[in-house]
Amino acid sequence: MRPFHPLFILEIIPELVTYLPVTLGMVLGTVLFGGMWGFFLALAKVRRRPVTKALAEIYTYVTRCVPSVVMLFVVFYGLPELLLSVGINMNGVDNGFFVIVTFSILYAANISEVFRSAYLAIDKGQREAAVSVGLTEAQAFLRIVLPQSIVVAIPNFTNSLINLMKEGALAYTIGLIDIVGQGNRIIGRYQGSYTLEVYLALAALYWIMTIMIQKFFGAVEKKLSRGKKELTTAA
């Protein structure tokens, strides 16, 4: 066995951190595009139009059954050919594009469920009360229902974000150079001498990011849920 060099972990973290923007950019891009797509899916699920509702449900079900890595390969190999058949050449497109497309497809399904359950968690009486005092439907939604839904959605949203970030570590399998990709390059540079150290450094980075995301959204939730606290009687 090769000797273990704990200090090497600290040595390479700065180099790995320079690739964090790629990892985080992938996450943000996915949250943006997947989030929008997921919003429409959620809308289709709560509205009473049977065809779009059924389509949205089937989409969610199917995408949730597929391993990310399989979806990643299907998109990576399939999308260029699909687009080529309608005359679009994908040669030279950055691999990050395929990563964001893949994870947007998957993330939309997850986040649509988060949106849907948050919307349903708000008592119907809230909308009725808002309308009864003269607010329009749009106002009732934007001013009363939506703010409450957001608070309800935060824990699930946080989980979906963390899952997305962790699944995103698969992007290196199609050649994206994010922190994991760079980690593998470092391993190659030293002919595999520091494999364990590199993986531990990566694990540490992911763990820190997960904890930061949890802490951040925990604080946001606390701040936003002022109205939800129950009255506490003086002990």
Place this chain on the structure above:
Amino acid sequence: MLEIRNIHKTFGGNQVLKGVNIKVEKGDVVVILGPSGSGKTTLLRCINFLERADEGSLDFDEIHTELKNASRRTVNKIRKKTAFVFQNYNLFQNKTALQNVMEGLTVARKVPREEAEVIAKEALDKVGLADRYGYYPSQLSGGQQQRVGIARAVAVRPEVILFDEPTSALDPELIGEVLCVMKELAREGVTMVVVTHEMSFAHDVANRVVFMEGGVVVEEGTPRQIFQSPREERTSQFLHRINRDYDYSI
């Protein structure tokens, strides 16, 4: 039969019981009255070791123990001599009414299954639930659930049953059926300690009323004495407040 001396209990700096003594004889129906936060419920829970008191001793028949460091065996022994009826019923959600009543017999007291079933059915019949053996708690009304709770307590033939505000989670129209069952038990000579806000029950059924406030026993006596000629100012104030509330509610 049961005697508690000098019981103290503090929750995070908040002293809830400040040296309470209480004595229960066989056949007694002791009702504990008092405003909320006076420590009544905590007292009851300490007797059954659902809370550990900080100080004080307990005598139960031949058993003598300090409350603070009673051994696991002693605790179990005392729990087997007592039964507890909870404010929010606490029926076992995954068991039917009959199974709820049998559980304490078959598991805790190793009564054979067939025998336990007979006892349990008898207990349920007594509380008027002969037609609800196979029902799960979620299928019963609050009043029915509490009657199962009482049957569960009765079935183990305890020497004393501790009632912790048994009717305060119930809708007004369901309170009567539960009080009725409790009155019947009292008539049969079952020893009971009852924390309640039901003045009529205290007045009609109890043979001793204990008034607590601020973690101490303010006074105790017969219902007649407490309701008609309380010695302590605080007792009469409390009774006044309660009676006024009654007037409003009519």
Place this chain on the structure above:
Amino acid sequence: MELNTKFMGETLVKVLAGIPVTLEITVFTLLIAGPLAFLSAVARAENRKVAGRLIAGYVSFIRGTPVILQILFLYSLLPSLLNHLIRNVLQLDYNIFDWNPVVYAYVVFIVNNLAVLTEVFRSALQTVNQGQLEAGLAVGMTKRQTYLRIIIPQAMVAAMPNLCNSTIGLLKSTSLAYMMGVKEITSIARTAAAYGYDYIEAYLDVFFVYLVLCTVVQLIFKGIEKRISVYKQRLAG
């Protein structure tokens, strides 16, 4: 875009042969990690000191890092570590590298699911009302009896939806076992595809097989949940 349907059909048949391996990893992991996770969840609920902290830290670390890293790390560590132990410490002439790599897949997924399931059971135990324990003690049962007969059966029902989700998560993540050279569904498809570069067809096969497997898992859980949650059903009317 044209799919090579003939190849797709042939590969599907080959891929089906990988199903037992995928299921083996999933089931074996659940059987080992499940009971252990239950114990650690109870330990965490009952012990707020050292043991509870250690478990919480373990769960946080495993759930805070990607499975793929856990695979890469353990697969680089374990074979050479075991080889070192056997040859140099135990002084045996035994070739660890002959082992079926599925062994490492078991280890990785057990390590991972121990954390995932601990969290599932912990939140399930929290849904059971504290009053249930008190009622058990009040009728004279011991804490252990109350846990076994009252609390755990209720917690299991509460855990079912999350247990189903985490099983599906596990099933899906076994597709990464190809990285350890395990001949499961994905790995068979990759090998078949590499010959003629028919990757899309091969992965669509895998896609389809997972769709079916997930559906079966969900049906099984629906069935179990229905059976064990009789007590929750309200009467009609």
